[in-house]
Amino acid sequence: MAAIKALGLGTALVAITGCQSWQYRDIEQLPPTASIPQTSEPGKVDVWYYDAISGNYVQSLLDAAKYPDNPDEVTELTELRRATSRANNYGTLIRGFIEPPETGEYTFFVSGDDQTQFWLSDSQAPESLVQIASTMAVPLDTFNRYSSQTSPIQFLEAGKKYYFELRHKEGGWDDHFTVAWSGPGFSQQTIGSSALHTWAVEAPGAAPELTPEQAYHLGYHIGYFDAQQNLSFNKAYPPLDQDKDGLYDNWEIIFGLDPSNAADATSDTDNDLLSATDEFWARTSPIAEDTDSDGLPDGYEYAYGLDPTDPADATSDLDGDGYSALQEYQAGTDPTNLEDAPAPEEVYEAGFVGQYFTGTDFGTFVRAEENASINFNWGSGSPATDLPKDRFSIRWQGWFTPPHNDGMREYTFTTTTDDGVRLLLNGAPIINQWKNQSPTTYSATASLEAGTPVAVTMEYFEYGWGATAVLNISDTASGEVLAPASTVSRLALNSEFAESSLNDGVDDLYKLRYGLPLMQPVADSVFNSSGITVLEAYQSGLHPYTLEPVSEPQSPATSSPGETTSSTGSVTLSWTPPGTRVDGSSISLSEIDSYRINYGQDPNNLTEVISVPAGTTSTTITDLAPGLWYFTIQVIDTNGLSSEPSEPVQHTVE
Template sequence: MKKAIELIVNGQKHELLVAPNELLLNVLRDRLGLTGAKYGCGIGECGACTVLVDGKSQRGTVKTASLTDPDIVSQKPIDARWQSTASFDFAAGLYERGYGDWSTDYNNRPAKHHRRVLFVRPDVYLVADTLIPNDDKTHSYEARWHLVPTATTLDATTKSVTTTEAGQPNLAVVPLLTKGLEVSKASGVGDPLTSDWHTLLGWYPVKWKGNYKSTTVRHLRNGTGTQRFLTLLLPLRAGMANPVKSVSATGANSVTVTLTDGRTWTITVNPDAAGGIAFVETGGAGRKVTAGGDVTPTSADVAPAAPTNLVATAISPSQINLTWTDKSGNELGFKIERKNAGGAWAQIAATGANVTSYSDKGLNSNTLYTYRVHAHNAVGNGAFSNEASATTANKPPTIQLTGPANGASFMAPAEITLTATASDPDGSILKVEFFSGATRLGEDTTSPYALSWVNVAAGSYSLVAKATDSNGATATSAVVSIAVKPPAVVGNGNGLLGEYFDDMIFAMPKLCRTDATVDFAWGTGSPASVIAADTFSVQWSGQLQAQYSETYTIFTQSDDGVRLWIDGNLLVDNWTDHSPTENSATVAMVAGQKYDVRMIYYENGGGAVARLLWSSPSTPKQVVPQSQLYSSPLRTPENPSDTVNGLDYAYYQGTWDRLPDFAALTPIKTGTVSDFNLGVRARDDSFGFRFTGFVEAPSDGSYTFHTNSDDGSRLYIGSTLVVDNDGLHTMRERSGTIGLKAGKHALTAVFFEKTGGEGLSVSWSGPGIAKQLVPVKRLFRPIPANGDGLLATYFDLADLTGKTATRIDKTIDFDWGKTAPLPGFGADTYSVRWTGYLVPPVTGSYTFTARTDDGVRLWIDGTLAIDYWKLRPVAESSGVVTLNAGQRYSIRMEYYNGPSYGVAQLYWTGPGIARQIVPQKRLYSK
């Protein structure tokens, strides 16, 4: 189909119908009679030949007609195939005639040439030449650009050639695919073919006329196979510099051009012969112009297509995110519309081209919104996308646990009121729940929100309140930590033991009584009629029971001197004359646990005050109540039955600075002493003693023990450390008090001496006992009771002769009847001799009885006590001996058996000892 065109040649207008493939050169020559328009010389010298292979012209040209813009050289491609849009012109031509001289048959020329031209208004021409040889030989390929002005510059960085004709529009020729490309300028290559028509294969200002020796830009590359030339032609206003800053290859057929104003052009050429050119600009207007395939560009002359896949997603109470799919390539941007339920559509935002998402912010919570999107360009708005809806999230409520206060403390079983305030910004409060940890305590549905939590056990608790609004959103308060303490331990104490002395040195108590509390203000009087008004002293002792597991402050109020110990630790020491004065100290105690307490006090004149008080986080300052005070429980004595006066000792040698664990050491020697006597030592330095035994308290009461030693000493009653006087020092006295029931109590005293003088004395005082050395008569040691029995020698004849056998018999308690006493012996006519030692438990008269069948003799400590050496049926013989407790006595008993039965038994009776077989523990074989 022919198309009407209009040509203006030398000022004369021509209207023509031309075929799609009709060349402008033919129209000029054949239809307008312009014979000056030449085909060319065929050898590349006239200037018309601008694509050459091996120096031979490539036949075929694409022409353009000039535009009349006086400021920018701008031309419009015209070809057999072409397309024009509001944004660009695109033209392409395919020439398969090949190359060679005029005499060569066109059909045998082994190459074809394809040229594509993209004019992106108003800035740039892109010219892509593809040369495809029909063989695999190496050829020389050249593209020429004829420039009328001779004033040109060559940029070595970009390989651009720019005309620089003063006061005239100019042109920059920028090669883009520069790998292996040689760029040069030449002058006077030849004259162009035409005057007023300007071939796109060269470049001429609009005003060019007549023959003119031009400047020719030559792009030359040698290679095999398909070769491509991609050239950027930039029309420039007068005085405008080349705007290309750099060119970088991004692929075999793709480059990025960076301009001096910050814009970039990304250009891609489809490698196939019929493909198009893609041009994308970023940084400026953000244009995207594409021509591809068989000259099928994306046109800006139509409205853009509707976006698809619109999705709305609520991500918060105030924001919805939109995404969609861009289905157009020619939009200038997108418009976003929104409506509420029942409302009208309204545009809320617009985006640029190629954008596929939008965030709608500042929305109302818990609200349904509906959206649609359409693209737009210069033609107008495209169709709307699908509609998409989303509901913003519900804003959660706010809540605060207002009671109890953080860190509050309660007493078990506690009743605790929990209170909270709650509100909701877009609804109402449905309920408020209260929790202890993960345990739900209950809820309240009306304001003010509260809950009573009763019978709360002791422990630590983390409380929170949780609000739920009418839309199901929840919020949890900050954690409030509280403590519920165990209930106070209320004891059943009876008070403290008070020992009153009519002196200030605690010599002899005149009065002992149990005081319910220590809360006395005697003024100028006295505690009792037996005590003078001045110069008296008091010792209170016993135990104090804590009510809470807390740190207590213990107070004394006194006039005059006072000292206070708890569990042996001196807490208050104000042993001076003074007016009523308060002293205090702190001590950590455990609820229900009892602690030894001892308070001593003296009055030297004037008023007399003595008080014991306490306080704690749970206890207001108060006099320690009777319920928490216990007179010292009197220790129950061991009262061993087998004791004698004296002590056992173990003697050690070694060098120490403090008392060692003597029980873990091996003594040098052991023995017995009458008291705490160091005289049995083997040297005067570097030694130690461990004395053990029992001390006899004559009556129930509180006893104070003292050790005076050089160097260290300690005294224990049972396992209780009563006096601690350890360490290196000269003679020094320390004391301690313990309540004892009447009787014998286990006692251990340890002592060491390093160098210098040495000494040890142990004193006591107690009910009716002034301070004095512990009397020897009150010290006892146990009588050994670990006997192994007696050595027995058996004879097979009745006269203690013949074959013998020996063994240890635990006791003498045998009734053999008519059997032999040992294997290998006969049942009759045998005899036995038992020898060893006897240790009696108490001093006194003992009766020994031998029950035998037949004869028997018994010696105690060499004295014959029983003598019946003749045959008889079972009968008894006795003898009486006086023995001392704990003393070792030799013992020998002889026995024989005649015919018939054999019986041998030894009994005793003594002080407090009923008739019994003499026990093994009192018999020793050696």
């Protein structure tokens, strides 16, 4: 089972088994939440337009499938008036709150083209809404053609907010609407910004309704926060919240938010997919993507049930697949899905791997060990008790990464050996002095590209008497000798996985462990008396010299992105949560309710449906009959709005 990894937010691919893919943008086509904003803002109202609806009467708007949750355009007005023509065959809905300046009797007047209705509630509750004025087509700002244009007297209280709706339907020709009022101390005038507030789930001035448990946690959270900031705790309840956005004023001030602006409750300054409100209740920082600095963004931890204030949970293994939440995040896999695990990776450490042999030309392999550097002087002794003091050979292998920043630079490789030496870069010899000799120094230079690892192989033999083997690498221009600890790396012998540098079917770890060169083709070579090649020994789990069974790491993957690997009877789908809506506004993870997957064997009739809860980014569908299957995905938010289905992806079940 193969899958394309997610590449990260904004550039991610949504993958299914078999490496077919959904584009990330497909599930971002979630409608904007114009229908139910989260917080109310003073001084304006939202205007929602619904296009391609014929007829002159408001009832045509109310009967439309897109009404009220899916407007075609959302804009703003700072007064209840639009004087210019917009289009033909559309409807308008404005919902908001009116706040009268004085307590007393008010009269409302409506003008419009075509039908225009004004509805008012006696409170902030939409349930108490009644129509108080209406008109058919009249000239702009004409309020006296029909008696219905003037409302009965409404007694309103200063400082109290009243829910209202303006419903307008345009058929053809001119179109406009105006709502005016008169009241204590002023004559008829258009209702302006000083009296308006946008419609929202939380009405302006409404105190949040909390359960006793929520109230307790809120009080504890605020007291703890004030203590952290060395502030005097204010025991007033509800807590200080000037703009009534549910955020404690002191908290907003400390984190650079505006306690007089309710709109910032939905902001996501640190781009961790948590709104300011989410961060407040989670006790995380709205200006730090990763509050506990454990490598996991706050929104990621929130989505998967981790604690964004506890760095220890980054090491937790939620699905028992042997990989931590941090490893799964870095790999783009689902930390709650056992079947979606990170691909194994090679593990590198500083230094070389040394392969030790008896004989002067790699006769009998004895063992492999990890050496921090090549800097040995054994005198007349032996490197170890399992090797003779004379007539032995060693092959050291590692990767040198040029430390300069850009372009090409020349490096000098210097060996000092007693006796023979060969030095190879990427398999090509640059020093070849394979002979008996007293301690002798040789040098060669190579021009190397910045940051590009080069395979370094040093082969050495000792014939008799003294034994010395040294390798230094230096910057040719400066003469600086470079420390192997920072420039040379080796594949760790305890790694669980390795690729093949030569792509010859034999992985590098097998070669290092059992005395084979990395950069020389040996797959068809034979190092035993039974005629078994290296490749045959590797595939059979045998030592290439002794043919004894060995335990090997996972073989390199044979499939690559774009290839199809079939599975029988099931398919695994994975995706990345969207970060924005179609209008470019952000969507936090807490706003996602679920994902809907439709599938079937006819791409035009996907009759099978499953729902996947929020916080999940993959699912496996089983019991699929053999044949070609098609899949689409939609996002459902907590307001019930859904994205358009993604483009179908397909997979063959055998």
